[in-house]
Amino acid sequence: MAKPAARILVLEAMLGAATLLVLGRSFQVQVLQHATWHARASKRRSGDWIVAPRRGRILDRHGHPLAVTGEQYRVSIALDQVRDTAGLRTHLIRDLNLPAARVDAAFRNDYPYFNGPFSAEAIEPIRSIRGVSLQVVYRRIYPMETLADRILGRLDDNGTSGIEGMEKALDTLLQGRPGKTHYLLDAKGNRLEAPGPPAIAPVAGDDVYLTIDANLQAIAEGALRHAIDTSRARGGDVVIMAVRTGEFLAVASVRTDTVSGKQVSTSSAFVEPNEPGSTSKLFTIAALLRANRDTTPVNGEDGDWRMPIGRTTRRIQDEHKLHGPVTLGETVRFSSNIAISQFAMRLTPAEQYETIRDFGFGAAPATGFPGEAPGLLQRPSLWANREYTQPSLGQGYEWEATAAQLAAGYGVIANHGVVMAPALISEVRNDRGAVLWRHRLDTLRHAVPEGVARQLMAYLEMVTDSGGTGEKAQLVRYAVPGKTGTAKTKDHGYRGSFAGIFPGDNPQVVIYVMIDHPQGVFFGSDVAAPAVRSIILQALASSESLFDRSRLTAHVNIAESRPVAAESVSTQTVTLPVRPAVPPSDRMAVPAIAGLNLRAAVVALQRAGFEVRLVGRARVRSTVPAVGDSLPHGATVTLYADSSL
Numbered sequence: 001m002a003k004p005a006a007r008i009l010v011l012e013a014m015l016g017a018a019t020l021l022v023l024g025r026s027f028q029v030q031v032l033q034h035a036t037w038h039a040r041a042s043k044r045r046s047g048d049w050i051v052a053p054r055r056g057r058i059l060d061r062h063g064h065p066l067a068v069t070g071e072q073y074r075v076s077i078a079l080d081q082v083r084d085t086a087g088l089r090t091h092l093i094r095d096l097n098l099p100a101a102r103v104d105a106a107f108r109n110d111y112p113y114f115n116g117p118f119s120a121e122a123i124e125p126i127r128s129i130r131g132v133s134l135q136v137v138y139r140r141i142y143p144m145e146t147l148a149d150r151i152l153g154r155l156d157d158n159g160t161s162g163i164e165g166m167e168k169a170l171d172t173l174l175q176g177r178p179g180k181t182h183y184l185l186d187a188k189g190n191r192l193e194a195p196g197p198p199a200i201a202p203v204a205g206d207d208v209y210l211t212i213d214a215n216l217q218a219i220a221e222g223a224l225r226h227a228i229d230t231s232r233a234r235g236g237d238v239v240i241m242a243v244r245t246g247e248f249l250a251v252a253s254v255r256t257d258t259v260s261g262k263q264v265s266t267s268s269a270f271v272e273p274n275e276p277g278s279t280s281k282l283f284t285i286a287a288l289l290r291a292n293r294d295t296t297p298v299n300g301e302d303g304d305w306r307m308p309i310g311r312t313t314r315r316i317q318d319e320h321k322l323h324g325p326v327t328l329g330e331t332v333r334f335s336s337n338i339a340i341s342q343f344a345m346r347l348t349p350a351e352q353y354e355t356i357r358d359f360g361f362g363a364a365p366a367t368g369f370p371g372e373a374p375g376l377l378q379r380p381s382l383w384a385n386r387e388y389t390q391p392s393l394g395q396g397y398e399w400e401a402t403a404a405q406l407a408a409g410y411g412v413i414a415n416h417g418v419v420m421a422p423a424l425i426s427e428v429r430n431d432r433g434a435v436l437w438r439h440r441l442d443t444l445r446h447a448v449p450e451g452v453a454r455q456l457m458a459y460l461e462m463v464t465d466s467g468g469t470g471e472k473a474q475l476v477r478y479a480v481p482g483k484t485g486t487a488k489t490k491d492h493g494y495r496g497s498f499a500g501i502f503p504g505d506n507p508q509v510v511i512y513v514m515i516d517h518p519q520g521v522f523f524g525s526d527v528a529a530p531a532v533r534s535i536i537l538q539a540l541a542s543s544e545s546l547f548d549r550s551r552l553t554a555h556v557n558i559a560e561s562r563p564v565a566a567e568s569v570s571t572q573t574v575t576l577p578v579r580p581a582v583p584p585s586d587r588m589a590v591p592a593i594a595g596l597n598l599r600a601a602v603v604a605l606q607r608a609g610f611e612v613r614l615v616g617r618a619r620v621r622s623t624v625p626a627v628g629d630s631l632p633h634g635a636t637v638t639l640y641a642d643s644s645l
Contacts, residue, residue, distance in 0.1 A: 052138055053176030054431070056205030058152060058166060060214040061247075061426050062544075065143050067152050067167070072117035074135040079110055081131030091126045148217050150267045151210075151251055151369075151424075165267065166210065166424070169368045173428060176205035204431035211247035211426045211439070213546055216240055219538045220250040224513070227531040228254055228263065231496075231518035237269040237403035240535070243411050243507045245441055246420030248367070249546065251404065255516070270367070273375040273400035274514070277487025278335045278524070279499050280356075280396035282413065282456055284344050285328055287355035289452040291347060297325035297631075298342040305338045309387045316341055316391070319523070320469070327631075332459040333468045335484060341391030349380035352390055358447040359409040360419060361401050367424040376400040396487055407512040410483075410499040413460070414507035417453035419444040457481055461504055464529075470498060473529035475536065479504030482532065484524035485514075493517040498528035502536055508548060511535055588633055590623055611636040 058067040075096070082088055089107065092098050096118050106112035117137040126132050140155050153165020161175070162168035179202030220238040228236050235255035241248055253268035266272075288295060303321025306313040320334040331339040344352060356362070362377030377399045383389040392398040401409070404422070412419050421442035428437040448456075460481030464470040469484040482500035489495060497514040501507045513528040513535075521527065539547045588609050593601040605612050613636050623637055631637070 051179035051181050051200075051202045052136070052160070053178055053202035054138055054204040055140065056170075056174040056176065056431070057207045058170070058174070059207060059209050060212050060217075061209060061249075062213070063209065064214045066148060066210070066212075066214065068141050068143060069138045070141045071120050072137045072139055073120070073123045074116045074137060075114040075118065075123065075126070076133045076135065077112050078131045078133070079107065079112065083130060088126065088129060088132070091129075095125050096122050144214065146265065147214065147221065148212060148251075150253065150265045151212065153370075165370065166208070166368075168370050170208050170425075173208060174205040176431075177203040179203070206436060207429045207431070209426040209429070211242075211249065211423050212251070213249045215542055215544045216250040216539060216546065217252065219535055219542070221252045223531050223535045223538065224252050224254055225263070226534070227513065227515055227527060231515055231520070231522075231527045233515045233519065233527070234493075234517040235263070235266070235268070236513065236515040238531070238535070239269050239403045239407035239510075239512045241404075241407045241411050241422070241510045241512075243414045243501070243510060244420070246408065246411065246422045247426070247439070248404070248407075248422065248424050249509065251424075253403070267369070267371070269403040270365075270369045270372040271402070273373045273402045273405075274495060275397050275399065275487050275489075276401050276406055277396040277485035277495065277497060278337075279406060279410075279483050279485035279497050279512075280399075280401075281332060281335065281340050281394060282459070282483055283356045283359055283361075283409065284340060284347070284352060284394035285332065285459070286359070286413075286448050286452060286456060287347050287352045288328070288343055289455055290355055290448045291351045293346045293351075295328050295343075297327045297330075298339050300324060300326040300336065301338050303338070305341075307341060307391065309385070314388065314391075316395075329459050329462055332483065333462040333465075335463075335469050335486075337395050340394040344390045344394035345387070347390065349383065349386055349390065352393060353377070353380050355447070356393065356399070358419070358445065359412050360447075361399065361405055361409065365402075365404055365408060365422040367404075367422050369424060372404070373402050375402060375405055396485060403512055403514055406497075406499060406514075407510050410501060410510045410512065412447050413453055413456045414501045414510060415453075416450040417446050417448040419447050457501070457504070460501065464500075469523075469525045470500075470529050472525060473498060473500050473533045475533065478502065478536070480532070480536065482529070484529060486523045486525075489517070494522035496522050496524035496527040498524045498532050500529070500532040500536075503548060506548070508546070588631060590631065590637055593623065605637050609633045613638045 054071075055069040057065055057069070059065050075092075077088070079085065085107070089103055092103050092114070093100050096114065096116070098114065103112075106114065117139070123134060127134065138159065140159055142149070142152065151165055153162055153167035153169075155161060155167055156163050162171040167174070180200040220240055224236050224238045227233070235253070238250065238252045239248065240250040251269050253266045253272075254263050255266045255268060256262070257264050287293075300318070300322030302323055303318040305316050307316055316337050318334070318336050318338050320336065322330065322334060322336055322339070326334075326336055326339040328343065330336070331343065357377060361375055364372045364374040366372075380386070389398050408419075408422050421444055423439050426439050427435055429435050460483055461479060462468055463484065464474045464480050464482050470482045473480050473482055480500050480502050481504045482498055485495075485497040485499075487495045487497070493516075495514055495516050496518055497512070499510060499512045502509050502511065511532045513531045515524075515527040515531070518527045536547070539545045540549055590610070591604050591608050593604050596604070602612050610631065611634060
């Protein structure tokens with residue numbers, strides 16, 4: 001058995017070794033690994049907190065807010081720093097509307113926390129109290145509620161990223177850059193905001209100004225819903241576009257939800273193409289004029305025609321049954337499917353396709369709106385049968401366009417044939433108001449020469465004149481040229497539409513209205529043209545109107561009821577001792593005489609080799625056939641003149 005002294009020696013050696021081991025480990029941790037263990041400890045006691053930036057605003061063209069970000073707050077308190085705990089408790093109960101029991105329970109901790117979020121008004125009384133820390137929480141607000149809601153879009157459930165509309169398209173501009181702040185953990189692991197400014201301050205998102213006019217947008221939405229309700233339709237679109245700039249001033253779409261049966265706002269004007277119907281006739285006529293093809297009048301076939309196609313025929317009918325020769329102007333005025341089909345066959349497939357394409361169809365407008373559709377316009381090489389497709393294109397079938405594209409197409413006609421780049425964004429500014437980007441006018445191309453555009457405008461004026469299909473869009477003091485459209489849908493319904501240009505003599509805007517599946521009367525002349533007229537009248541009545549209001553108080557020589565040949569007005573054949581200025585030829589073009597006095601107009605027509613028939617008196621307003629139409633030498637031209645002064 002070992003002696004006690006030996007056992008003590010072994011024990012002391014073991015204790016000494018253990019002591020050296022502890023001291024070595026302590027040296028390793030506290031000296032050699034100090035930085036590593038210090039970082040781990042700090043990480044468990046503190047960390048960095050991402051500070052969300054304020055999302056940028058979306059405003060209309062005048063700076064009226066459409067989407068803004070409001071501040072709300074969460075509250076954390078360091079009770080050991082609060083000098084008047086009872087007073088703070090009162091504020092929390094009274095101003096933040098917190099239950100007393102909840103406040104008392106939270107105050108049992110050293111660092112009570114209230115998630116809220118609370119409004120800026122509610123937290124104002126406690127904002128400056130020592131020991132109170134506020135964490136900002138942002139909430140998206142739409143001050144005009146549902147106005148332009150589908151154009152604006154929406155954010156995700158977290159309220160941080162855009163997932164629809166312009167909120168999505170502009171997300172990178174609107175989001176801003178997040179900041180960073182430091183936080184501490186108390187003994188119980190509660191996260192507390194560290195005192196002092198953020199380590200990295202957040203940068204607010206940029207403000208975006210749309211080209212939309214909030215006043216016009218409200219008028220357009222109201223007129224659209226009224227037209228839908230009146231016609232018991234499934235929905236519709238309205239687009240108002242500035243002619244000279246290509247800017248969208250108002251865009252509204254409504255469809256009936258198939259589940260609930262309720263009307264809901266949509267973005268259909270940008271994303272849902274449809275066959276346009278008769279509003280497309282102008283683009284085939286533009287191709288005829290651009291290519292300088294034969295415009296000799298065609299046979300109206302009494303409104304019912306069997307068009308030969310190979311060994312078979314295709315039945316084409318007109319609502320307005322036209323007898324005898326039909327000119328280009330009459331084709332537009334009475335929206336003749338029979339006439340446009342015959343005129344279309346005078347074009348090569350390339351001429352028709354390329355002209356329609358050059359007006360902007362078959363390509364998305366490139367406004368930046370998410371999901372905007374290019375429509376459908378097939379190349380001639382893909383056509384199954386030219387003899388079938390060319391008349392169909394003229395009538396507005398076998399190709400598709402959105403409401404936005406059709407408005408832009410008529411904008412080209414009103415803008416002397418010049419295609420402007422469409423725009424939905426006006427400018428971008430930072431949070432200090434400095435302009436970072438501004439929309440500049442961008443001319444893309446000339447779809448047709450200016451003379452052709454003027455001719456098309458003359459045809460459109462005939463449409464809204466008395467007896468034309470679009471006369472329900474006409475005003476007393478302003479001319480509103482335009483074109484009606486009625487397209488049959490694949491489910492045997494209809495879409496009625498009207499594209500109007502205001503004012504006719506100095507175009508400012510194009511207003512396009514489409515009513516989807518109206519019940520009962522379905523023609524564009526009945527369901528869409530009155531809506532265009534209503535929009536113009538409401539816009540003119542508005543004190544903030546963008547429209548030309550100069551004629552509202554001026555004396556004008558326009559009669560409310562414009563005469564036509566069938567009405568009981570002064571009608572006479574006029575003959576003056578004037579010889580034709582040019583020798584007779586097979587065909588002559590009707591000269592431009594609108595605005596002349598009667599004698600000057602009659603002289604101009606007779607010198608061109610035409611007989612003259614007068615309807616009305618005073619100054620000349622229009623002719624049938626229209627200016628530019630070619631007629632045989634000696635044919636009769638009817639002059640329409642205003643009958644009141």
